[in-house]
Amino acid sequence: MIKVLVADDQPLIRASFRRLIDSVPGFQVYGEAATGAQAVAVAASEPPDLVLMDVRMPELDGIEATRRICAADPRARVLIVTTFDLDEYVYGALRAGATGFLLKDTPPAELIRSVRAVASGDSLLGPGATRRLIERYVSRPARRLDITEREREVLVLVARGLSNAEIAQTLYVTLSTVKTHVSSLLLKLGARTRVHLVIAAYEAGLVQG
Amino acid sequence: MIKVLVADDQPLIRASFRRLIDSVPGFQVYGEAATGAQAVAVAASEPPDLVLMDVRMPELDGIEATRRICAADPRARVLIVTTFDLDEYVYGALRAGATGFLLKDTPPAELIRSVRAVASGDSLLGPGATRRLIERYVSRPARRLDITEREREVLVLVARGLSNAEIAQTLYVTLSTVKTHVSSLLLKLGARTRVHLVIAAYEAGLVQG
DNA sequence: GCGCGTATCGGTCTCAGGACCGATGCGCGG
DNA sequence: CCGCGCATCGGTCCTGAGACCGATACGCGC
CATH class of the missing domain: 3.40.50.2300 (Response regulator)
Known part of the structure; x- marks a missing residue:
């Protein structure tokens, strides 16, 4: 009962x-x-x-x-x-x-x-x-990120807390390349630091496990 | 129809x-x-x-x-x-x-x-x-962060993308104080950089994710 | 062919971030 | 009273981050 x-x-x-x-x-x-x-x-x-x-x-x-x-x-x-x-x-x-x-x-x-x-x-x-x-x-559709596939990969790794050097190792590219991608992301997403990238990634739903 | x-x-x-x-x-x-x-x-x-x-x-x-x-x-x-x-x-x-x-x-x-x-x-x-x-x-507040109230305030601001200087202005304290709190947070949360703090804040549901 | 975007790489330079050292005042409980 | 945790502040030192400069190579469409 x-x-x-x-x-x-x-x-x-x-x-x-x-x-x-x-x-x-x-x-x-x-x-x-x-x-x-x-x-x-x-x-x-x-x-x-x-x-x-x-x-x-x-x-x-x-x-x-x-x-x-x-x-x-x-x-x-x-x-x-x-x-x-x-x-x-x-x-x-x-x-x-x-x-x-x-x-x-x-x-x-x-x-x-x-x-x-x-x-x-x-x-x-x-x-x-x-x-x-x-x-x-799934508040994804809020803002769709206009970035390339490679940039998306980098963004995810940034949002996971990896340093540029770690990202370079993960993607088998040099530190310079990672820096270029990160700079491009900062420009495209209007971010000042990589912290803003992490926030953008979470807001866009790119991460969140 | x-x-x-x-x-x-x-x-x-x-x-x-x-x-x-x-x-x-x-x-x-x-x-x-x-x-x-x-x-x-x-x-x-x-x-x-x-x-x-x-x-x-x-x-x-x-x-x-x-x-x-x-x-x-x-x-x-x-x-x-x-x-x-x-x-x-x-x-x-x-x-x-x-x-x-x-x-x-x-x-x-x-x-x-x-x-x-x-x-x-x-x-x-x-x-x-x-x-x-x-x-x-609602599984957010699952992991409870063992930090002080002041540290929680700082953490939220960090997770919002503010720099240490901006946080200092916001809380009306000096840069040194903010740095102390951030260092304390890094230690307590086992984080290496402030990016990890942002991630922890989102995972803990301290900020709207 | 030429332009354009993407991905790749290298260098230099500045600065915020963070480690590590120190300190003071304050409240609280043994 | 004394120890402890918290919040506050100041200094030095080193490194990663990011801006800014350059470059090559590839694919694609005009």
Whole structure:
């Protein structure tokens, strides 16, 4: 039996969620909270398997409550359910330890599927949130680097922390050649030092393992 | 009318998708492809609004086909639909430009919702894929840097590309002090040059990567 | 053929970066 | 009180980095 805690400042929303969750076999709402502080307190006294958490709540917002609950019990799964689909919420929530992020206008059937998924350790985000998360992850198309293939190789090695001499050895060319390429990169990317090259490489997604 | 291209090496799957898509108002399958190369060719002759793409295909796999189609037409939306839910696929697909990633056992209703979402610019991933993407995103603060608060400030500025002199001006201290902090950072983080510091900062998520 | 871009190489020169030496003041805990 | 860590500052010394100068060779299109 998955023990669910519902945290929302609106009693109607809580009741609605409770009905929905209780209708799912294997799930049961064992507690409710109207504030973030209450949610933390309830979670502390009786650890939930899953928390349905609103973001906007008095005393302590849902993000901070999520952070504390997850800090106290890393096994806890938190599914943020909110009216808004704002970036700061999503990223903050994920960093705080939330497992999922859904909008309140999500159809009940999908919400149930999400609850199941989150309870089993998977994650679900609303479409917009997923898109932005992906964009953050592959924020490549930001600026496409207009450099030659060889320069790209050199840039990657620079971004890995190799010195010019080390790059020369790696590519089987002389130090002079590497310096030429680096200078060309500095010019093309508008960088002053190789540090800027490293930053550009990370921003462009050329590296990042 | 959203023009959809279905790419899968199995005719039955293609037929199934075609029926499903055509049943959605506003969507129509205008072409099919049995290989990645065919998909690229069809997309080149008649640009699709949306592509349903299998990963495992002869000649050219779905990832590479996605890369070429997206490179040729950045407006193209590609939804990867595959039997497997492997990491390399997901990350490769996203980097290649895919907008979504779903499993073939996804219920038709959810698949339709996904198609709509992708067509409208949003994204959808399978639960497992979303979880791993989130883990990648928030795996930053994994390695905690054992440095002082002041050193952290200096590190961030170094990672932003500032020279020691610029950092000194920013923090209202002398060049000597900055050099001391930088040296301390180099020692603590096991770095040889400030480039390594930048890398460490990005890996640790101290700066937006 | 000629121009152009790319990749390769060599030299000189200046300077920021970093090592290594020293120092002071301050807060904090044994 | 005394030791310790942190932040601050000053000096010397050496080296890699990068600018700037030059060059050759190759492939490509006009």
